[in-house]
Amino acid sequence: MRYAETGFNLEIDLTRGNIERVETDPRLTELHLGGLGTNTKLLWDRVPPETEPFSPDNLLIFSTGLLVGTPATGANRTIVTTYSPQTLLMGYSMMGGFLAPELKYAGYDKVIFRGKSPNLVYLWINNDKVEIRDASHLHGKGAVETQELIRQELKEPNAQVAAIGLAGENRVYMASIEQGRSSASRLGIGAVMGDKGIKAIAVRGTKDINLARPAEFIKLCNDVLQYIKVRAPKLVPEVMPILAGLGSPQEMLHADEKWHTENFMWGNARTRRKDFWNKEIEEKWKETLETVRTRLISCYNCPIKCGAIISVPGISTYMMKCFSKLTYTMAAFVDDLDFGFRIAQRAAEYGVDGFSMPQAMAFGFELKEAGILTDADFAGCPSDNEGKFYWLLDRIVRREGIGDVLANGTYWAAKQIGKGAEAYAHNNIKKHEQLPLKLGMLNPIYFLMYCTGEKTNITQIEGNFPQAPFSTMELREEFVKDWVQAPNDKFKQYVLDWEPRGERSMPFYPTVEACCEIVDWQEKMHYIDDALGVCAGLSSFPLKPPYHIHNFPAFISSATGIDIDEAGLTQITKRNRTLLRAVNVRRGLRRADEKPPEDHWKKRFPELEEKLLDAYYKFKGWNKDGIPTKESLHELGMDYVAEDFEQRGIIKNE
Amino acid sequence: MSKVKKKVKVIKIDVDKCNGCRACEVVCSAFHAKPQYSSNNPARSRIRLIREPLKDVYLPVYAGEYTKAECSGRDKYVIDGKEYDECDFCRASCPSRDFFKEPDSGLPLKCDMCEDDPPQEKPLCVQWCINDALTYEEREEEVEEEVKVEDVEIGLESMVDKYGLQKVMDTVARMAKKD
Numbered sequence: 001m002r003y004a005e006t007g008f009n010l011e012i013d014l015t016r017g018n019i020e021r022v023e024t025d026p027r028l029t030e031l032h033l034g035g036l037g038t039n040t041k042l043l044w045d046r047v048p049p050e051t052e053p054f055s056p057d058n059l060l061i062f063s064t065g066l067l068v069g070t071p072a073t074g075a076n077r078t079i080v081t082t083y084s085p086q087t088l089l090m091g092y093s094m095m096g097g098f099l100a101p102e103l104k105y106a107g108y109d110k111v112i113f114r115g116k117s118p119n120l121v122y123l124w125i126n127n128d129k130v131e132i133r134d135a136s137h138l139h140g141k142g143a144v145e146t147q148e149l150i151r152q153e154l155k156e157p158n159a160q161v162a163a164i165g166l167a168g169e170n171r172v173y174m175a176s177i178e179q180g181r182s183s184a185s186r187l188g189i190g191a192v193m194g195d196k197g198i199k200a201i202a203v204r205g206t207k208d209i210n211l212a213r214p215a216e217f218i219k220l221c222n223d224v225l226q227y228i229k230v231r232a233p234k235l236v237p238e239v240m241p242i243l244a245g246l247g248s249p250q251e252m253l254h255a256d257e258k259w260h261t262e263n264f265m266w267g268n269a270r271t272r273r274k275d276f277w278n279k280e281i282e283e284k285w286k287e288t289l290e291t292v293r294t295r296l297i298s299c300y301n302c303p304i305k306c307g308a309i310i311s312v313p314g315i316s317t318y319m320m321k322c323f324s325k326l327t328y329t330m331a332a333f334v335d336d337l338d339f340g341f342r343i344a345q346r347a348a349e350y351g352v353d354g355f356s357m358p359q360a361m362a363f364g365f366e367l368k369e370a371g372i373l374t375d376a377d378f379a380g381c382p383s384d385n386e387g388k389f390y391w392l393l394d395r396i397v398r399r400e401g402i403g404d405v406l407a408n409g410t411y412w413a414a415k416q417i418g419k420g421a422e423a424y425a426h427n428n429i430k431k432h433e434q435l436p437l438k439l440g441m442l443n444p445i446y447f448l449m450y451c452t453g454e455k456t457n458i459t460q461i462e463g464n465f466p467q468a469p470f471s472t473m474e475l476r477e478e479f480v481k482d483w484v485q486a487p488n489d490k491f492k493q494y495v496l497d498w499e500p501r502g503e504r505s506m507p508f509y510p511t512v513e514a515c516c517e518i519v520d521w522q523e524k525m526h527y528i529d530d531a532l533g534v535c536a537g538l539s540s541f542p543l544k545p546p547y548h549i550h551n552f553p554a555f556i557s558s559a560t561g562i563d564i565d566e567a568g569l570t571q572i573t574k575r576n577r578t579l580l581r582a583v584n585v586r587r588g589l590r591r592a593d594e595k596p597p598e599d600h601w602k603k604r605f606p607e608l609e610e611k612l613l614d615a616y617y618k619f620k621g622w623n624k625d626g627i628p629t630k631e632s633l634h635e636l637g638m639d640y641v642a643e644d645f646e647q648r649g650i651i652k653n654e
Numbered sequence: 655m656s657k658v659k660k661k662v663k664v665i666k667i668d669v670d671k672c673n674g675c676r677a678c679e680v681v682c683s684a685f686h687a688k689p690q691y692s693s694n695n696p697a698r699s700r701i702r703l704i705r706e707p708l709k710d711v712y713l714p715v716y717a718g719e720y721t722k723a724e725c726s727g728r729d730k731y732v733i734d735g736k737e738y739d740e741c742d743f744c745r746a747s748c749p750s751r752d753f754f755k756e757p758d759s760g761l762p763l764k765c766d767m768c769e770d771d772p773p774q775e776k777p778l779c780v781q782w783c784i785n786d787a788l789t790y791e792e793r794e795e796e797v798e799e800e801v802k803v804e805d806v807e808i809g810l811e812s813m814v815d816k817y818g819l820q821k822v823m824d825t826v827a828r829m830a831k832k833d
Contacts, residue, residue, distance in 0.1 A: 070694065071681060071684050144708075180707060206697035206757040207697075207757070208695040208698075209694055209695065210692060214684075214687075214692040215691060218691040228784065229784045295712070297673050297707065298673040299675065300675060301675055302677070303673065303783075309708070309710055317707075
């Protein structure tokens with residue numbers, strides 16, 4: 001019997017309409033755990049690096065994680081993996097919600113799509129019965145609407161559905177996959193789903209998930225729940241409220257948006273409004289939030305309420321979480337939060353990424369102001385800020401006129417437009433839009449994360465180490481006192497020694513070596529989560545989370561029966577991380593691509609930055625160009641990668 | 655008849671506090687697995703969350719008695735502007751829906767308040783609902799001591815109700831003769 005996992009994948013060939021249930025190799029679980037780890041392996045093994053994202057040969061993988069569906073709190077993530085049309089690298093985007101556990105209960109760890117369907121279809125998985133069904137009647141339907149329509153059509157109120165909207169159908173690069181209050185938004189995976197002709201996946205499962213050592217496992221689960229109960233309401237001092245507790249940023253709960261509105265940039269990631277937040281705005285925004293928010297809600301088997309049901313009078317209900325409440329508002333320079341909730345509803349039905357879409361629109365209007373795009377490009381566009389954004393959103397999603405260009409994201413749109421438009425696509429890393437954040441002094445830890453993060457999204461890399469030094473020694477001592485999550489005492493010393501000003505302050509403290517260790521640790525925790533399907537909001541993202549490097553091995557061992565200690569888990573994580581780097585190296589990723597937006601910090605330190613990157617690459621077992629070395633690949637049991645690199649001339653055979 | 659004290663176990667459900675996570679279903683099915691916690695499967699849970707997010711319907715319901723037949727008519731309740739199906743509040747394991755039945759055998763499931771040895775402090779669903787949508791109370795009620803009626807008598811009473819005492823007596827007499 002397989003424990004924690006089901007041991008089966010579904011292989012769907014859309015071109016031929018073929019469906020197969022395939023048993024997986026248990027050895028792969030020992031090497032890569034599951035989730036992102038085994039997704040990466042599939043992509044490495046089965047999709048040659050020359051494959052275009054919109055080729056039938058590209059795979060689109062919907063994966064659960066190893067612990068998904070077990071009683072482990074917050075183990076509910078769906079990890080979607082493919083080659084991204086936006087970055088051209090491996091794209092992996094994740095979502096919480098209810099789909100992945102349902103898939104496990106139906107008896108599958110992953111659904112792997114290949115080929116392309118000639119017509120729009122949806123996949124219906126009902127335990128052992130799996131069908132590809134016609135979806136032509138769902139063409140153009142909203143991503144939220146579609147989920148409900150499919151449940152009704154199947155007469156299965158308990159089915160879980162993930163769907164794309166019009167954006168995905170039209171292969172808009174910012175297209176997301178929506179599922180309840182969750183969405184897999186980044187890197188254009190919704191566009192790949194649309195390209196393959198898949199409107200939705202619906203799942204119903206009523207089978208068991210088994211555990212190897214149940215008594216031990218349930219005790220760990222109970223400990224985690226008890227810890228959450230104590231930790232969640234106990235906010236870390238000096239950290240902004242939305243990040244001081246647990247979960248993803250608590251923006252559905254807190255109305256206070258002083259920090260975001262005054263520190264993040266408005267428009268096309270350009271303008272800081274340092275005195276935006278005042279009493280009047282505060283009251284008005286609070287009222288808006290409380291009027292539209294019907295209920296705070298959670299994902300499967302998790303007590304933290306990161307999401308909310310949003311009912312704006314006059315438009316259909318949807319669900320939201322995190323920062324998308326503000327991205328449209330701020331990109332459009334609208335001071336009324338009500339607009340944010342209204343346009344986000346339309347965007348959720350279209351199925352688009354709440355980070356990239358507002359920036360692409362603000363970028364378009366900036367080009368118009370600069371005279372690079374013309375009035376003819378915007379013929380029929382209203383002049384007010386709100387109307388403008390609705391108008392352009394509709395054009396982009398339908399790929400009409402200028403919308404067709406902007407639908408490829410700011411990087412590709414700028415290339416196509418020319419005439420100096422590239423300078424306006426200024427907030428990208430690896431061709432992908434980033435948080436609209438512009439800061440003063442270089443932060444060496446964030447520098448490394450921005451450069452090397454394979455997710456191309458800072459919130460998916462940062463986490464367990466404080467974002468800034470605490471102001472007093474008293475607070476630092478208080479913080480490290482019960483910091484059981486730190487890998488060892490060295491990290492506590494970094495926190496104690498880290499000063500806001502003076503010798504031990506940024507950018508030269510933490511030291512280069514310490515930065516490498518801190519970044520590596522934070523990233524490691526994300527890679528563990530993404531393989532297990534545990535939500536980062538209970539693990540790698542917040543400070544002092546319930547899951548950490550010291551209790552994860554026991555969770556994995558008691559769930560699966562595969563005995564793993566901290567060193568073993570670290571080795572697996574390193575293997576997964578290195579293989580992902582290898583997939584991207586094979587697709588052309590090099591050191592030259594690894595840089596934050598030039599204007600991310602005002603004060604830059606080129607010499608230090610070089611040193612940081614050199615040291616971090618070495619720490620990771622990569623050469624000066626960011627390519628894993630033959631020795632490090634051998635040590636991780638991946639000689640097959642080194643051989644492939646040699647054959648392709650990526651590394652020399654010495 | 656004398657009065658006796660009876661302990662009544664109560665799970666209080668505050669639907670406004672429900673965050674819809676279904677942890678109650680997870681732990682219920684795990685607790686009742688054999689061996690305990692060895693597997694979990696919400697389809698086997700004795701508590702189910704009726705959940706329609708877009709209508710803001712979040713309603714945990716516990717498995718009660720088995721019923722052979724579904725109700726002949728159905729009602730709808732509108733409470734605070736939200737429409738509920740009558741069945742939403744019903745605890746029966748019933749042919750009208752797939753709740754509260756073992757998925758393999760179709761046999762009915764019933765909440766047992768997590769009977770355990772040694773006893774659990776509270777049912778597991780309550781322990782795992784840290785948002786306090788589910789809370790546990792015990793209260794004592796005074797009830798009249800039940801006089802246990804024999805099974806045969808119960809059966810005969812219903813026959814008498816239907817056919818009258820004389821006919822039942824005649825039948826019993828005739829049956830006795832045959833032997």
